[in-house]
Amino acid sequence: xxxxxxxxxxxxxxxxxxxxxxxxxxxxxxxxxxxxxxxxxxxxxxxxxxxxxxxxxxxxxxxxxxxxxxxxxxxxxxxxxxxxxxxxxxxxxxxxxxxxxxxxxxxxxxxxxxxxxxxxxxxxxxxxxxxxxxxxxxxxxxxxxxxxxxxxxxxxxxxxxxxxxxxxxxxxxxxxxxxxxxxxxxxxxxxxxxxxxxxxxxxxxxxxxxxxxxxxxxxxxxxxxxxxxxxxxxxxxxxxxxxxxxxxxxxxxxxxxxxxxxxxxxxxx
Numbered sequence: 452x453x454x455x456x457x458x459x460x461x462x463x464x465x466x467x468x469x470x471x472x473x474x475x476x477x478x479x480x481x482x483x484x485x486x487x488x489x490x491x492x493x494x495x496x497x498x499x500x501x502x503x504x505x506x507x508x509x510x511x512x513x514x515x516x517x518x519x520x521x522x523x524x525x526x527x528x529x530x531x532x533x534x535x536x537x538x539x540x541x542x543x544x545x546x547x548x549x550x551x552x553x554x555x556x557x558x559x560x561x562x563x564x565x566x567x568x569x570x571x572x573x574x575x576x577x578x579x580x581x582x583x584x585x586x587x588x589x590x591x592x593x594x595x596x597x598x599x600x601x602x603x604x605x606x607x608x609x610x611x612x613x614x615x616x617x618x619x620x621x622x623x624x625x626x627x628x629x630x631x632x633x634x635x636x637x638x639x640x641x642x643x644x645x646x647x648x649x650x651x652x653x654x655x656x657x658x659x660x661x662x663x664x665x666x667x668x669x670x671x672x673x674x675x676x677x678x679x680x681x682x683x684x685x686x687x688x689x690x691x692x693x694x695x696x697x698x699x700x701x702x703x704x705x706x707x708x709x710x711x712x713x714x715x716x717x718x719x720x
Contacts (some may be wrong), residue, residue, distance in 0.1 A: 452539040452567065459544055462498045463561055463583060467544045473499055477507025479677040486514040487720060490685035491627035493678055496523065496577040501701045502632065502714040506584060508697040509716040512701050515589035516624035518551055520558075522615065522677035523577030525600040525628035530571025532563050533610070534602030541596070543579070545586045551593035557620060557656060558595060562613030564606070566683045569656035577674065579632040599676040611658065611683025618688060629681035631674020634714030639702045645670045646698070646713040653717050654693045658682040685719045693719045714718045 459465040464473060477499070494509050495502035523533065537555035540547040559565050565640050572578070578596050585592055586594040599607070618625045633649065652661035658679040665675040672678075696718055700711040 453547070454536070454539065454541040454572060455499050456579060458501055458505065458573050458579060458653065462576055462580050467546050468581055471587060471654045473503060473700045474507065474583050476512035477503040478584065478588060480511030486512060488514045488624065489718045489720040490690040491629065491681040491719040493629045493631055493681070493717040494581065495632045495716070496580045496630045497632055497701070497712060497714065499580070499705055501676050501712070505697045505699050505714040505716040508649050509718060510584045510588050510716060512696055513626070514624060515592070516626050517589070517592045518554060518555070518623050518625045519527040519585060519589070519592055519594040519623060520627050521578045521581055521594050521596050521630065522628065522680055523575065523598050524677060525571050525575060525598040526577065526673065527574055529574065530601055531566040531568040533566055533590070534568035534571030535595065535597050535604060536572055537563040537567055539701060541582060543582050543586065545583055547561070549593050550580055551595050554617065554621065554625070555595045558614055558618040561616045562570040562610050565597065581628060581630060594599060599644070599680070602676065604659060606677070607679040608658065608663070608683050611680040612687055613678065615684040615687035618684070627666065627681045629674060631672055631678055633670070633672050633714050633715050635673070636710045639700055639708040642700055642711050642713045646715060648704060649675070650695060650698070650715055653682070654695060656682055656686050656690060656693055659660065682719065690719050693717055
């Protein structure tokens, strides 16, 4: 199947030349020699004008591999709560990207609760907005798209361990990308305070602590489930540290501080 873009022209430019210009502008950072390999990362998924600079700061720091797993939240009540697509391609204004059928099959074999479900992916933006960055910066890569609805902490941890097992069975380098915005629609000061609590758990490589903090402290981090999965898998694969690359809120762009959304860019290696 070919998955068509759902938010081109809204979250990012539908014009290939303008889109490429935006991505390169957001991703200016270190030289190619200074880029680092990573087990995983957290990147935001709002419109590029709001969060593109945070996402680009992460991608610009990474030595991106040719195999990538994209984990994101299911924002809409459509499709399965554990949804994967195991074949086909996704289109953006920059062209088509192939799904990594081999890696997707390996993940499904170790975690069969994942369901092949196009409905959960059809209108979801959290993974789509990552693709133009990866198309321009990673080149000829393949990816596995997974979106998560409301599930238990044990399910998230089991999925993380299953992904780690599937990655461990391949000799290729694989990057885990957790797509998430941080706290939503509270004032800037409160959002920064709440986000700091969640970021502390991310930097501590503490997936269960992140899950508990988000739920107990009322942090409306939409992709905490994907982040829990990413952290669990990364730690299983030997990750020992995490770094906050950049943090911002939408108020830094708009100047409006009464209702903002937070964005964090984190590398795990």
